[in-house]
Amino acid sequence: MMKWMKLAIRNILRNKRRSFVTLLAIGVGFAAISLFRGYVSNTYSGLRESAIRGEGLGHLTIFKAGWLEKGKLDPEKYMFSKEETEKIIKFVTEENGVVLATPQIQVAGIASNGITSTIFIAQGVVAQDDRTIKGAWAAFRPVKGEGLNEKKSYGVEVAQDLAKFLNLTPGKDGVVMTTTLSGQMNAMDIQVMGVYDSGSDATNDKYMRFTFDFAQALVDTHKAERIVVLLDNWKKTEQMRALLLKKLTGAGIVCEIKTWNELSLFYSKVRGMFDMIFLFLFTIVLVIVVMSTVNTMGMAVLERTREIGTLRALGLKRRGVSLLFAMEGGVLGFFGSFIGVVLHVSVWGMIRASSPTYTPPGISTPVPLVVDLVPRALFVLMLFLVFLSLIAAIVPARRAAKQNVVNALGHV
Amino acid sequence: MALIEMQNIKKDYFLGETVVHALQGIDLRIDEGEFVAIWGPSGSGKTTLLNLIGAIDEPTTGDLAIAGREVRSLSDNQRSELRNETIGFIFQGFNLIPVLSALENVMLPLQIKGTSFGQAQAKALGRLQEVGLSEFIRHRPFKMSGGQQQRVAIARALVNDPSLVIADEPTANLDSETARMIIGLMRESNEKEATTFIFSTHDQRLLDQVKRLVRLEDGRIVDGGMKR
Numbered sequence: 001m002m003k004w005m006k007l008a009i010r011n012i013l014r015n016k017r018r019s020f021v022t023l024l025a026i027g028v029g030f031a032a033i034s035l036f037r038g039y040v041s042n043t044y045s046g047l048r049e050s051a052i053r054g055e056g057l058g059h060l061t062i063f064k065a066g067w068l069e070k071g072k073l074d075p076e077k078y079m080f081s082k083e084e085t086e087k088i089i090k091f092v093t094e095e096n097g098v099v100l101a102t103p104q105i106q107v108a109g110i111a112s113n114g115i116t117s118t119i120f121i122a123q124g125v126v127a128q129d130d131r132t133i134k135g136a137w138a139a140f141r142p143v144k145g146e147g148l149n150e151k152k153s154y155g156v157e158v159a160q161d162l163a164k165f166l167n168l169t170p171g172k173d174g175v176v177m178t179t180t181l182s183g184q185m186n187a188m189d190i191q192v193m194g195v196y197d198s199g200s201d202a203t204n205d206k207y208m209r210f211t212f213d214f215a216q217a218l219v220d221t222h223k224a225e226r227i228v229v230l231l232d233n234w235k236k237t238e239q240m241r242a243l244l245l246k247k248l249t250g251a252g253i254v255c256e257i258k259t260w261n262e263l264s265l266f267y268s269k270v271r272g273m274f275d276m277i278f279l280f281l282f283t284i285v286l287v288i289v290v291m292s293t294v295n296t297m298g299m300a301v302l303e304r305t306r307e308i309g310t311l312r313a314l315g316l317k318r319r320g321v322s323l324l325f326a327m328e329g330g331v332l333g334f335f336g337s338f339i340g341v342v343l344h345v346s347v348w349g350m351i352r353a354s355s356p357t358y359t360p361p362g363i364s365t366p367v368p369l370v371v372d373l374v375p376r377a378l379f380v381l382m383l384f385l386v387f388l389s390l391i392a393a394i395v396p397a398r399r400a401a402k403q404n405v406v407n408a409l410g411h412v
Numbered sequence: 413m414a415l416i417e418m419q420n421i422k423k424d425y426f427l428g429e430t431v432v433h434a435l436q437g438i439d440l441r442i443d444e445g446e447f448v449a450i451w452g453p454s455g456s457g458k459t460t461l462l463n464l465i466g467a468i469d470e471p472t473t474g475d476l477a478i479a480g481r482e483v484r485s486l487s488d489n490q491r492s493e494l495r496n497e498t499i500g501f502i503f504q505g506f507n508l509i510p511v512l513s514a515l516e517n518v519m520l521p522l523q524i525k526g527t528s529f530g531q532a533q534a535k536a537l538g539r540l541q542e543v544g545l546s547e548f549i550r551h552r553p554f555k556m557s558g559g560q561q562q563r564v565a566i567a568r569a570l571v572n573d574p575s576l577v578i579a580d581e582p583t584a585n586l587d588s589e590t591a592r593m594i595i596g597l598m599r600e601s602n603e604k605e606a607t608t609f610i611f612s613t614h615d616q617r618l619l620d621q622v623k624r625l626v627r628l629e630d631g632r633i634v635d636g637g638m639k640r
Contacts, residue, residue: 003529010512307510313507316496317489318489318492406463
């Protein structure tokens with residue numbers, strides 16, 4: 001095999017300019033795909049962390065069956081009682097890989113500073129658990145002020161645009177108003193313990209965070225709307241969902257469990273868009289690689305017709321001729337991909353050195369432009385392009401193999 | 413023993429609607445160890461006859477057996493094997509592979525056969541030594557003279573120890589001295605190893621040294637049995 005490989009490499013070097021153009025086309029195509037893949041990979045992991053930790057969705061969220069469909073119409077019926085909540089938390093935290101399970105409640109209403117009022121949407125969270133969920137993410141979007149504290153249950157955190165609108169800064173007081181589960185109006189005093197950036201222009205003027213006890217008191221209940229589960233690894237999400245669903249259903253708890261990506265609409269939509277762009281780009285590169293290889297190999301067959309005749313006269317079988325040209329296609333794919341890897345690493349290094357930032361649409365602050373270096377993805381892409389080039393060379397290779405020996409020897 | 417047996421061989425070519433009768437009923441028997449020249453005017457069918465004997469072309473009608481094997485019954489792969497194991501080719505234009513060195517060109521038939529690299533190299537070196545090119549083994553064809561290239565082609569044709577070597581105008585592109593050397597090499601191989609040589613030529617120097625002349629005219633053998 002090595003002798004034919006050597007012959008294939010030398011044949012590629014025969015017409016250096018043409019081979020270089022083909023290699024460059026494959027290399028640039030490879031780099032375009034791999035860099036975009038690296039960018040998308042980083043974006044996906046950023047969005048994932050943003051959904052799990054930034055939005056506080058955790059990895060799994062347990063709802064009472066029917067909550068997502070009818071919960072807003074009859075909240076009390078579709079919330080977990082205190083006993084159910086404690087039971088679920090006990091069952092869930094028994095499992096290996098579960099970091100915590102924490103109850104939450106969502107409240108919407110009107111917030112006021114005594115002069116101006118506006119709508120708000122708040123999550124009632126257990127402060128300590130919320131800090132655990134945020135983890136290192138908290139440093140990315142730090143809270144200005146002390147933050148939530150269970151000892152001061154009326155202390156709240158306010159998203160930055162809402163705080164600005166109501167002129168609420170840490171230490172200042174306000175009022176929040178909503179209806180209880182039984183439909184009565186209820187208002188409670190709050191003190192701003194922190195101001196934070198929700199990360200999105202769409203939510204920065206609405207979001208608040210309450211302590212869980214305060215949220216329960218505001219809607220006058222001891223129930224929980226959902227139980228958020230944090231795992232030690234996001235890759236366990238699906239497996240844990242199946243396990244917990246079986247376990248809780250077996251214990252007589254009628255519930256449904258949603259994953260972080262099912263609940264984060266932003267993640268799903270961005271991923272859908274990037275996947276489509278990736279497919280589009282990939283298709284273009286695929287066509288370029290195939291056309292370049294077919295063209296190069298087609299020219300090679302034409303130029304080397306007499307040589308093919310000689311090889312056939314010396315006893316090389318048709319299959320051998322096909323293999324030789326297919327191998328040349330594969331070698332083109334390999335070296336083209338290698339150029340692509342060099343380009344990828346160079347651009348990756350430049351981006352790391354210059355640390356550029358940009359502000360995506362709908363996002364409140366600039367984010368760093370980062371391209372991941374994923375060796376496995378580069379390797380898989382390389383294998384794919386080698387295979388693709390090999391396949392692309394098969395058509396001209398078959399044409400070469402089918403030539404009549406006498407005609408090929410007489411070719412000028 | 414008959415190495416080549418041809419009975420009533422005809423070969424037609426189609427040029428559009430015109431049929432060209434290149435060979436019109438050839439009967440020919442060539443035994444092992446013969447040194448045969450096919451000669452005749454241009455267009456008489458010499459190359460066509462050699463192509464059929466070399467199993468790189470098929471007759472339109474008639475029977476052709478090479479080394480006892482009926483060519484028509486062989487598949488393309490079997491013909492390739494027959495060529496590789498039994499027949500050596502020497503072309504007028506040398507037809508060396510330009511990206512391979514002299515040694516690699518000579519090794520090629522052995523490597524096609526599947527001989528190990530070491531054995532192929534040793535055998536190819538031996539053949540190159542026989543044709544006086546030991547010092548040119550690393551040279552690529554474009555760095556060699558026409559005579560040297562033809563000697564590499566002879567080494568390549570002989571490297572598999574074939575029963576038959578077919579040469580199409582082997583001295584046509586060579587000067588007198590080189591042509592004499594090439595003829596000498598072919599004669600030497602014929603005498604020492606009893607390799608059968610069949611070649612087409614117009615070269616009187618070559619015709620003077622053959623044991624048997626087969627004269628073709630208009631696709632027919634007009635004088636085929638003469639032995640010298």
